[in-house]
């Protein structure tokens with residue numbers, strides 16, 4: 228790879244990211260059922276009906292995985308804690324095995340010199356809470372704050388940084404309006420409530436962690452560059468609204484204590500009554516901002532004429548196996564925009580960036596030149612933003628391992644390390660070696 232550490236500010240952290248349900252194996256260790264298990268068990272939702280039941284069996288192989296992360300020369304590791312592993316019923320009695328697991332996991336990171344970046348929720352809502360309405364139910368903010376206290380009482384003294392919720396847009400919009408992730412709803416009222424409650428839960432979790440004396444607390448939002456599909460005014464308006472829902476809603480709430488007016492115009496009447504009173508909690512001060520970035524979309528208005536009917540088109544840039552266009556300039560765009568509009572002195576991390584590429588011939592090391600090029604070009608855009616004053620402090624690659632890619636199952640491979648899902652054997656890819664030599668270069 229065409230960089231060395233000296234191309235980045237002193238102390239810049241290089242890391243890899245994973246999430247609990249995607250790698251641990253939810254069938255072991257006493258984890259409770261999650262809405263992802265239910266969603267995956269419903270025909271038509273997930274490719275081949277695959278679930279996170281076994282995944283990478285990281286629950287039992289975490290030491291080997293962290294050995295590989297450390298041997299690459301990484302400084303930090305971003306992981307998530309499964310609510311259903313810690314509290315199988317979502318509330319009430321904790322699962323001691325679950326708490327012990329995260330305790331061991333954090334110690335294993337520290338023993339290898341990896342800074343633990345914890346995310347409390349990366350999408351595996353306990354089924355009993357889904358039964359109560361999940362993200363549609365305002366009570367989720369309290370349930371989540373309680374879960375936060377339980378897990379952080381165990382590991383909060385040793386994590387380097389913590390963020391409550393991974394990608395609020397996916398939790399709310401993708402899952403309750405577009406219906407593509409659990410719980411698979413397509414309902415504007417459900418979506419509006421989820422869009423609000425996810426922020427409220429974030430704020431309550433921040434308060435819970437502050438009350439425990441924790442520091443270095445942040446948020447992790449995802450961003451997609453939205454460009455109009457053509458030069459009509461309708462397409463421009465559609466792209467602007469897409470940008471509002473996707474890129475401005477959550478940071479507007481969390482950082483500025485207000486939602487963007489263009490999104491409120493459509494969503495406002497579906498929000499819970501008195502939502503304005505929650506904005507102070509939602510905008511509880513944080514210490515850093517994490518951005519996840521992968522791609523751009525070309526946006527067109529839908530045919531229905533209904534608010535929020537937006538169509539995504541794929542342009543003619545090279546694509547990953549997800550069908551996502553590779554558009555590194557988008558990362559620069561969001562880093563500079565967040566620096567200008569939301570950071571106000573807070574450091575920024577790229578908490579996810581990476582690409583899916585095809586699997587190797589069985590047993591052989593995968594030459595993944597496309598991933599190497601993707602990472603180089605996006606790191607180039609990070610440098611460009613830093614040179615222009617963006618206070619970017621770290622970059623996490625999605626992902627350490629090939630894993631369960633949600634509704635697309637196991638054949639979308641994002642890992643620096645190949646996983647054979649039959650034997651569970653791990654094999655570092657060429658990108659792993661390239662990153663390792665770049666990080667060791669002086």
Ligand code: FCB
Pocket residue numbers: 246249393394397449519579625632633641
């Ligand atoms: C992000 C998710 C992560 C993974 C990548 C490809 O939106 O946070 O779990 O699925 O996309």
